[in-house]
Amino acid sequence: MSTRIDNKMAALRAAGKKGIFIYITAGAPDVETTLRAVKEAEKAGADLIELGLPFSDPMADGPVIQTASVIALKNGMSLKKELEIMREIRKFTQIPVVGMGYINNMYHYGFEKFVKDFKEAGMDGVIVPDVPHEESGEMRRICAENDFALVEFITPGTTEDRMQETCKDAKGFVYCVSNNGVTGVKKIDYSTIGAVCANARKYTDTPLAIGFGIGSPEAAAEAAQYADAIIVGSAVVGRLIKGKEQEAMDLIAAMRAAIDAK
Numbered sequence: 001m002s003t004r005i006d007n008k009m010a011a012l013r014a015a016g017k018k019g020i021f022i023y024i025t026a027g028a029p030d031v032e033t034t035l036r037a038v039k040e041a042e043k044a045g046a047d048l049i050e051l052g053l054p055f056s057d058p059m060a061d062g063p064v065i066q067t068a069s070v071i072a073l074k075n076g077m078s079l080k081k082e083l084e085i086m087r088e089i090r091k092f093t094q095i096p097v098v099g100m101g102y103i104n105n106m107y108h109y110g111f112e113k114f115v116k117d118f119k120e121a122g123m124d125g126v127i128v129p130d131v132p133h134e135e136s137g138e139m140r141r142i143c144a145e146n147d148f149a150l151v152e153f154i155t156p157g158t159t160e161d162r163m164q165e166t167c168k169d170a171k172g173f174v175y176c177v178s179n180n181g182v183t184g185v186k187k188i189d190y191s192t193i194g195a196v197c198a199n200a201r202k203y204t205d206t207p208l209a210i211g212f213g214i215g216s217p218e219a220a221a222e223a224a225q226y227a228d229a230i231i232v233g234s235a236v237v238g239r240l241i242k243g244k245e246q247e248a249m250d251l252i253a254a255m256r257a258a259i260d261a262k
Contacts, residue, residue, distance in 0.1 A: 004096040004124050005149060005172045008047055009207045009228060018259050019229030020045055020220070021173075021209055022236055022252060023100065025052035025065060026082045027072035029241050035088055037240055037248070042095050044249045045256030049089075050127065050231065053082050053101030059130055064234040068241050079109050083121050090122035098151065098172065100127040112142050125149025125172045133166045143171070151175050154200055156192050163196075167204035174200060176227060178212045188213040194226030217251075217258035224259045 002010075012019050022041045026034055038049050054069040054077050061069070082099075089097060099118060106114045106128070118126070125148055131139065133152060143150040149172025154163055156179065167174060178193045190210065197208045210223045211231030223230045232255065239248035 003147060003149065003172070004094060005048065005098070008096050009173070012047060013207075013228070018224040018227070018262075019047040019207070019209065020252065020256055020259065021048040021050055021098075021211075021229055021231040022046040023050040023052055023065075023231065023233030024240070025054060025068035025072055025237055026085050027054065027075050027077035028052075028068035028237070029071055029243070030075060031081075031085060033240060033245065034085060037236075037245065038089055038095070038097075039092055040245070040249045041236070041252055042093055044252035046095070046252055047229065048096040048098065050098050050100050050233070051082070051086065051089075051123070052233075052237075053079065053099050053105065055102040055105055057104075058102060062234060064238040064241075068237045071241060079105055079114065083117055086118060086121040086123050096124045097122065098125040098127060098149065099123055100129075103128050103131050111139060115142050115146050115148050119146050119148050123148075125151060127151040127175060129153065133162070140169075149173075153177060154196055156196055158196065160199075163200055164203045167200050167206070170204050170206040173207040173209045173229065174204065175231070176200070176208050176210045178210055178214075178223065188219070188223075190219075190223045190226055193223075197226050214255075217254040220255035221258040221262050225262060230255075230259070 024037050054072040058069050140150050152166040152170045153175045155177040176193050178188050207228035209229040209231050210227045214232050215235035236248045
């Protein structure tokens with residue numbers, strides 16, 4: 001069965017375009033801003049929303065998204081409230097939405113219940129960076145049974161054998177981590193992850209999306225040449241939590257223009 005992610009990526013590929021995935025932390029600085037940001041990000045050129053599910057120890061996230069998580073948790077964010085945000089999002093858009101969170105919260109909620117509830121609310125998949133592929137068998141089974149993408153990761157350090165294993169049954173998209181570190185805007189040579197992406201093409205036709213470090217139109221265009229999509233988080237979240245919503249949307253629009261000009 002084709003999903004919103006599959007349909008969006010097929011449409012982009014048919015149009016000769018690359019995707020822009022925008023990370024937004026649920027509830028930071030508040031729910032109203034989150035909902036407005038999703039709507040405006042799509043208007044600015046976003047193709048998929050990565051909805052951050054705040055956790056107290058976000059091991060894959062840098063200072064900006066950590067700060068956003070703290071703000072959201074102080075605002076009382078929980079998976080139940082994030083479920084309501086997801087339902088509200090589906091009242092005004094059919095843009096693909098993938099959750100990004102940590103396994104502690106999901107296991108406490110019940111992973112199968114999490115998948116079923118968020119799927120019913122309109123979410124299309126989930127990214128769980130603190131569960132390695134080797135330990136995700138049961139999660140992958142549950143997600144497959146519910147047509148819910150469990151996003152796989154590859155990095156500059158991924159071995160050939162592991163790449164083949166993680167990519168062969170990948171759903172939605174493969175998250176290609178540009179550097180060995182945490183999220184955050186930084187200067188990166190994207191040719192390194194570009195070579196990894198080229199290798200991954202041997203094992204999967206699933207779209208590849210490069211994330212970590214992308215904070216400018218120039219970086220977006222550079223990274224996009226190596227993959228099917230780019231993922232932008234800290235550069236947008238940092239502006240949102242400072243009340244600079246229009247600046248965040250202008251950045252997305254500038255990245256869209258830079259990528260489309262290539």
